[in-house]
Amino acid sequence: MNNFLSTLVILLTFSATSACSGNQGLQEKRNQTIAMADTLKKSDAEWKKLLTKEEFEVLRNKGTERAFSGKYNKHKEEGIYTCAACANPLFSSETKFESGTGWPSFFAPIAEENIGLEDDRAYGMLRTEVVCGKCGGHLGHVFEDGPKPTGLRYCLNSVALNFQKI
Ligand SMILES: [Zn+2]
Structure with missing residues (x-):
């Protein structure tokens, strides 16, 4: 149970940090752009x-x-x-x-x-x-x-x- 609680605290701290940085949305978009660029187009x-x-x-x-x-x-x-x-x-x-x-x-x-x-x-x-x-x-x-x-x-x-x- 203690392990579970500490994991929860770490997870919450991590999400709070990500939210504060304000870059999460941008990062997601960037990943999408990379994925699109990766699309293989061949004849x-x-x-x-x-x-x-x-x-x-x-x-x-x-x-x-x-x-x-x-x-x-x-x-x-x-x-x-x-x-x-x-x-x-x-x-x-x-x-x-x-x-x-x-x-x-x-x-x-x-x-x-x-x-x-x-x-x-x-x-x-x-x-x-x-x-x-x-x-x-x-x-x-x-x-x-x-x-x-x-x-x-x-x-x-x-x-x-x-x-x-x-
Ligand atoms: Zn494929």
Whole structure:
């Protein structure tokens, strides 16, 4: 309990100091600018040189791998799933769950800013596309039928991911 209280005091002191400095908002904006500048923009020809045929089809052409065919569908090791194109950390094994759909499924990304969400009106449906926040590569879609605590199901293509064991 004493430990808890001292941690709380340290945290409060830290937030008070940050608030007094008045630079917090600016710092956040700067970080955003850095992140934007970091966005990878390459032509299709350049991506074709860097990616396998399957990776290009999914990441750059918004393709979908066959259900139950992906290497991470039943993958259960602890670690971080990164973007296969740019190595941006996207999802943790801690939020992976068995959805039964045949694609690796997660209920939350590592950080909201590491991914992007876009409207996808293909095939006469309105779905929410999930893209890599850094290179814009197509990862999959997000649906509102996931488990707690978010109720979301990020349904991804194994081909768009790499895995780093921790
Ligand atoms: Zn990426």
